[in-house]
Structure formats: C-alpha cells, structure tokens
Amino acid sequence: MNALERMITEKGVVIGEDILKVDMFLNHQIDVKLIQQMGVDFYEHFKDRPITKVLTIEASGIAIACFTALLFDVPVVFGKKGYHKNVGSNVYSAKVYSFTKGVSYDITVMKDYLTEKDKVLFVDDFLANGAAAEGMMQIIAQAGATLQGIGIAIEKGFQEGGDKLRAKGIDLYSLAIVDKMEAGRIILREQNT
C-alpha cells in the first residue's frame, strides 16, 4: 500500500454508492506531504519521458501538478473552468460534461502556453468516466502537442474512464484505484507499487 492508499483507507468517507469524500486531505484541505509524495511517484513512473509541461485542471489538480513539475523542472499549465458563450480566439477549449453536477463546462488553455513542441504529462486528482481527461486530450490535439502520459491520484475503477484510456494505448498511471464502495467500505485494487 502506498501513502495515498493508506490515507484513503484511513480517512476516506463513502457517501452513497459512488461518491468518495476525500476533501480532508485532497480537495479542500490539502495534506501537502502526501501530495508531494504523489509528485515523487509520478516522477518515478514517467521520468524517462521527455516531458516539457505538466497540465492539469483547476483547482484540485494544481497542487499535484506543481509537486510533479518541480521534479521534471518544467512549468505547470492549468486549464481554467468556465461557462462561456464565447471562449475567444486566443484559447484552446473543450466542452466537458460533469456527471457529478449534471452540467457542461468549458476548459480553456491560452494558446501562448501550449504549443506543438510540448510533450505533456496530464495529472488530475480524480478519474471516473474520463470526461475531463478526454477534454484535455482535445486541447492537446488542438495545440498539436503530444500526450506522453496521464497521472491520476484516485481512479474509480468501477467507472469506464480508466479502461477507455488504457484501450487507446495511453500510459495511464493511477496511484490508487477504487474498485468498489459498499456499505461504507472502500475496496482498493491491489497494485504492485
């Protein structure tokens, strides 16, 4: 068990059948040593790739992205969330449907900060159906940049996002995969980490 898996087991709270509340260390209050360790883990996994930029989405992804990017010695760029009618011509954008909230929102990245030369590591706090990751992949494609890999803190293994991305041949590395939540219990997939 890695540090994140231990923390989920000890402190994570299951609400209903598919909401995992981890805002005591990840989404609202941040355990910075834990997040720093995530950066180390992502670096270890992706360090042989020629990463030039770590991409994430505001807000919870930013801390994870920063500790990862520090080790690669590259900048972070975070996609901004908004509900825009016109996103403007100086940005790349993608529409993402949030199943949790039941609404669509736009992610935007300014063209200045993502170019065809960039080799991107995308990191985020959660992966469920994969809508946010797919949106970010559209933005990476619009920029002509290359996706090198995806690092996720918590993957919901009982939703389809992870399988879909792996089926595309993407190097997806999730630090913790929740296979099931039942009767308040969190069942993690065993991984060799």
Add this chain to the structure above:
Amino acid sequence: MNALERMITEKGVVIGEDILKVDMFLNHQIDVKLIQQMGVDFYEHFKDRPITKVLTIEASGIAIACFTALLFDVPVVFGKKGYHKNVGSNVYSAKVYSFTKGVSYDITVMKDYLTEKDKVLFVDDFLANGAAAEGMMQIIAQAGATLQGIGIAIEKGFQEGGDKLRAKGIDLYSLAIVDKMEAGRIILREQNT
C-alpha cells in the same frame, strides 16, 4: 530585487492603467521554482509564528500555499469560490466583491477544516483593494481562529488594500509591491529584501 520582482520586471505585461498580466508565470502557466522560492520567503518572514494552517483561495493561490505549508509542516485549506444562493450550514462563508469582474461571489470554507484552535497564515497571489483578504478574515473570525499574518505575491501599492490591512496592525508581507504602471512600464517599490 528578489526573484519575483525580477520576473515581473522581465515578463509582466501592463494592460491599460491597472491590469498587470502575469499569467505566463503565476496565474495560468506556473513557474514552479519561482513559486517554491515564494514559499521559502514567506517561511523566512513568518517562521517564528505558531502557524497551524495556511489558508488561500482557489485557484492561483493554491500553489503558493502548498510550497509555504510544506515548510511549516501544516495543511493548506483553500476557500472555494462560488455564486451560491444557499451556502449551507456546514460552511463558513463571506461575500466578496470583485472590482475586476464587477460581480460578487461567495468564498466558503467547511467548518471541519478551520477551528478556534487554528493560527492562520493567509497567502494569495494578488492584493489590490483587499476585498478577498477581508472576506477571508471574516471567515477566520467566524471560526474563532486567529490570523497570524498575510503573505502576498504581488501587491498593487496604488490601491488601498495594503494600507488598510497594515493600519489594522496585521503583519502583511508582500514579495513585490507595484507602485505605478505607466506607458507599459512597471514601477516597483524598493524593499529591503
């Protein structure tokens, strides 16, 4: 000149009379080594205070808060921004008027993550009229916590926020103070750092 002041001088772009565009290293793309250095500078200034929590506001404040909190070995809590009708009874909240955007928004912090025992360092990327800082001070007061100090990356010295907070006796430490922006030039206040 410290690292942030050099970066502002080299890369900051003045738009109109009062907008300083720094999204190439602070607000959208993040120069993580620069932000890490900000954390070191804030730690040096506030290290004799018994800080138990670093507070900030999503999204741009999160990176600064994390690198600061790491050195204090305490958690970060970030206030969430939203436009809520009912913010709920499990949160502290304050209404903040954004002069830049011409709208009011709510900042909320869950009661679980801020208590009367907390001694708070509030950090943020910008200080202008001080509305966000005042909102966070209301939340700190609601929780019965104690504000130990405020660390700001860029203070707009030609707006009143900094003077108002200092007049209240708050230990406000700004890494860079912009005194004037004219004809595309950025004039920084000389500081002994």
